[in-house]
Amino acid sequence: MSHRRPQIDDDSLLAPRAMHGWKRRVATALIGLLCAYLALAYLLLPLYWSSFARRHPGLINLPNVTHTKNGLAGDPLNVGLVGSEEQVLRGMRAAGWYPADPITLRSSVRIVADTLERRPYVAAPVSSLYLWGRIQDLAFEQPIGHDPSKRHHVRFWRSSRTDAEGQPLWVGAATLDTRVGLSHETEQITHHIGPDVDAERDKILAELKGAGWLETAEWIDNFHARHTGNNGGGDPYTTDGRLGMGWLKGSETGVSSK
Numbered sequence: 001m002s003h004r005r006p007q008i009d010d011d012s013l014l015a016p017r018a019m020h021g022w023k024r025r026v027a028t029a030l031i032g033l034l035c036a037y038l039a040l041a042y043l044l045l046p047l048y049w050s051s052f053a054r055r056h057p058g059l060i061n062l063p064n065v066t067h068t069k070n071g072l073a074g075d076p077l078n079v080g081l082v083g084s085e086e087q088v089l090r091g092m093r094a095a096g097w098y099p100a101d102p103i104t105l106r107s108s109v110r111i112v113a114d115t116l117e118r119r120p121y122v123a124a125p126v127s128s129l130y131l132w133g134r135i136q137d138l139a140f141e142q143p144i145g146h147d148p149s150k151r152h153h154v155r156f157w158r159s160s161r162t163d164a165e166g167q168p169l170w171v172g173a174a175t176l177d178t179r180v181g182l183s184h185e186t187e188q189i190t191h192h193i194g195p196d197v198d199a200e201r202d203k204i205l206a207e208l209k210g211a212g213w214l215e216t217a218e219w220i221d222n223f224h225a226r227h228t229g230n231n232g233g234g235d236p237y238t239t240d241g242r243l244g245m246g247w248l249k250g251s252e253t254g255v256s257s258k
Contacts, residue, residue: 055218055245056082058159058169064224064243066129066155066173068232074129075173075193075231076224076239078201079154081208082167083248088138088156091213091248095204097140100153101125124151129173129232131157138170151177152200174200175237193235201244208246215247 059080066074081088089099102125124143128135136155144150154174162168176194208214223243230236 055220056080056159056163056169057161058163058171059220060161062159062171063131065229066131068129070232072232073229075155075175076197076229076237077131077171077173078197078239078243079172079174079204080243080245081156081170081172081248082163082246083170084167085138085158087213087248088170091208091211092140094211094213095207096211097142097152097154097204097207100139100141126153126155129155131171132160149177152203153177154200154204172204174204175231176200192233193231193237195235195237197237198239198242201242205244205246208248213249215249217247218245219243220245 063077065076068074081091083091093099124141126136126139126141134157137158138156139153140156141151141153144152152174153176154172156170156172159169159171175197176199178192178194205214205217209217220243222241224239224241227241228236228238
C-alpha cells in the first residue's frame with residue numbers, strides 16, 4: 001500500500017510569517033512613537049520652557065500677537081522690558097517717548113482736529129489692543145513732524161509672572177503709524193502701520209541704551225514662527241521672528257549682554 005505525501009500549500013506557510021512581520025513592524029512603530037513622545041514631553045519641551053524661565057517666567061506660554069476687540073489678529077509682539085512700572089515710565093521718557101493720553105471724547109476730538117490742521121499732539125491716544133484678555137497697561141509714542149497721523153508708538157502689557165527679584169515683564173507691540181485711513185478688515189477709521197516692525201523694536205532698545213536706561217539686551221530667536229502677517233487693520237508686516245528683550249537700569253538681569 002503506497003502512502004502519498006499530503007500537498008502543502010506554500011501560501012499557507014507564508015501567511016503566518018507575513019502576519020507576524022506586520023505585527024512586528026506595527027509594534028516597532030508604536031514603540032518609536034512612544035519614545036518620541038517621552039522625549040518631547042519630558043526632555044525637549046521642559047528644556048525649551050526652562051530656557052524661557054531663565055530669561056523671565058513671563059515668557060512662558062507668551063502669545064506672539066495681540067488681538068482687537070473683535071478678536072482679529074492685531075499688531076505683533078516684538079519687544080519686552082524687565083523692570084518696575086516706574087522704571088518703564090522713567091526709562092521711556094528719558095529715551096524721548098511720551099505716555100499716550102487715554103481715549104476720551106476730548107482727546108479723540110483733539111487728534112482729529114490736530115490731524116486736519118497739521119498740529120503736533122505728542123501725547124495723542126492710541127487705540128486699544130488686547131493681550132491676556134485686557135487692553136494695554138501702558139502706551140508711548142514719538143511724534144513725526146507736525147502730523148499726528150504719523151508717529152512711532154508702542155503698547156505694553158504687564159505680565160502676571162515676576163522673576164526672582166519680583167520684576168515683571170512688560171511685553172510690547174511697537175509699530176510705526178504712517179497714516180490715518182479705513183481698516184481693510186472692518187472699514188473703521190484707524191492708523192495704518194508700516195511693514196518694518198523690527199525697525200521699531202530696535203529703535204526702542206537703542207534709544208533706551210542711549211539714554212542710559214538699558215542694562216543689557218538679549219534676542220529670543222524664533223519667537224515668531226511666521227515672518228509675515230497682517231494686523232487687525234489689514235496692514236502687512238514682516239519680521240525676522242525675534243523678540244527683543246531689555247533689562248532696565250536697576251533690574252536684575254541674570255543674563256549676559258548680546
